[in-house]
Amino acid sequence: MSYVGPDFEPPHPRRPHRRALTVVAAALVPGALLGWVLYEAMGDSGNTGASGNAAVRPSETPPTISATNDDKPPGPTPTADSTSAPASSGPLKGKVVVIDPGHNPGNFQHTAEINRKVDIGTNWKECDTTGTSTNDGYTEAKFTLDVAHRLRTLLQKQGATVKFTQDGDRPWGPCVDERAQIGNKAHADAVVSIHADGAATGQRGFHVILPGKVSKGAANTAPIVTPSRDLGERIAGSFVRVTGSAPSNYVGNGTGLVTREDLGGLNLSTVPKVFIECGNMRDSKDAAQLTSGAWRQKAARGISEGIVSFLRG
Template sequence: MSYTGPEFDPPRQRRFRRAPLAVGLAALVPGALLGWVAYEGVGRPGGSPGADAAGQADPATPKSAPKSAPVSPTDDAKAAGPSAALPLRGKVVVIDPGHNPGNFQHASEINQKVNIGTNWKECDTTGTSTNAGYSEARFTLDVAHRLRTLLERQGATVKLTHDADQPAWGPCVTRRAEIGNTAHADAAISVHADGAPEGDRGFHVILPASVHSGAADTRPIVASSHTLGKYVESDFAKVTGSAPSNYVGNGTGLDVRGDLGGLNLSTVPKVFIECGNMRDSKDAALLTSGAWRQKAAQGISEGIVSFLRG
């Protein structure tokens, strides 16, 4: 729809007058064309038409200026080979989501005692939860799924000790360690969240102590596990912005323990991470945020990648 009025007068035909400058330019064009034709016919100084003094195609001519597509980081990675595009190709990582959402319904099974080398402990526990009822088991499974995706994108083979309702409870801590051992994992990590009092905040990574008792012998994997744990602690803090625990580890974000079956019975480099305190309101706000859980998975992933790439 058109509109006419004080601000929209109908267009009028305009007549243009030739300016002196335009006339002058028109007179110059034929002369310039004649000069160019003569120049091309004789040949450019130093060589044949279309070549520079070195006999190479002149960059000014269209034929000698092929277009090149921009190179993206992905193209660089492909050009460098499979190891650059998939840096974890050939590596096996085992993720152990702490507890199991079904443990609440299988009290008798998870309370059976198992031998962890230093002593006998319950097969598993229900874990903790936020004051609003968001369970640790749901948290750890969610982070484990996100972590698996990130690691698989970089070429790693990833195994979970349990997933969704398979199995319906557990598995026992002895079995969790066995899964990592059987897979000959290059790295294994157990994902948890703590249940400390309000005001206790932050994350910490649990490293295996040097244990040599019964079926447990962590001596071959203590050094490598500590290296793995330090990488995870550093990258987790950097990516999530979370501070190391203010109640465990003296501010280092690291804790050494010899009473956890998942570490005592491991024959591959393995650590636990307590991502935060579910009983603290400020930490709980983070742990219940999907965006923050993605950061948690990213931080853990970067720590594992740093460890595996040395």
């Protein structure tokens, strides 16, 4: 998701500096703090606008950017208002997971509707945005749906009942407040909103967005702050391990975790919920990953394993 839109205001990037950073990543122990296994990352020699970790070395050449469908999840998908048929058994049997694919492929044709202001508790923001895209035109909306489909398949195999907020089956939306309500009404055990960022070239890596403590209007996140952080830490740890991606080098101070109090999708949630920005679509190296079907499968698996870890406790 680009930082321009209803739920995102431009963050203040860290002051640039030129040095190699080391990030440690490891599998998370339930209830423990996020750890990292040793991950060597060198800053892009052409990047003068950000500092921190880069996911690949400067000598590596990114492939041509065009979305691929290798490892494409099979079969049609249910509508956003239907739930999946869970597996007969598995560690997540009886658990409900709501997947929130960011944006909608049809939003760009409904600017009046998505520009309508909605109450997010702390203030009023636009219903939704079109999202961002790679320089070659692969849209965030297509990316989020693809990862969501892959994620659903993995979670169903673990026995979970899975619900979408939208599956490209409606002309636009839903608005950010409705997205939150879908998770609330489902009494979801976990909700994950999938996005990709639209930051500046050279700003790389993923980050998981956690709800801050908000109590204003319809927003009261106090009950979900702690479990949402646990969910986010587990997803961040497994995402590093499975995808090999480094945490963001422009927000989160290298932790891959960012706390926000201005996101309607989080402010209005009454169940554990996080956002994940899987990478930066406007950076050529991140875009090379985001447009790869094989990498999107890894992204889905990283998110899935974090959810499974959280729900099993």
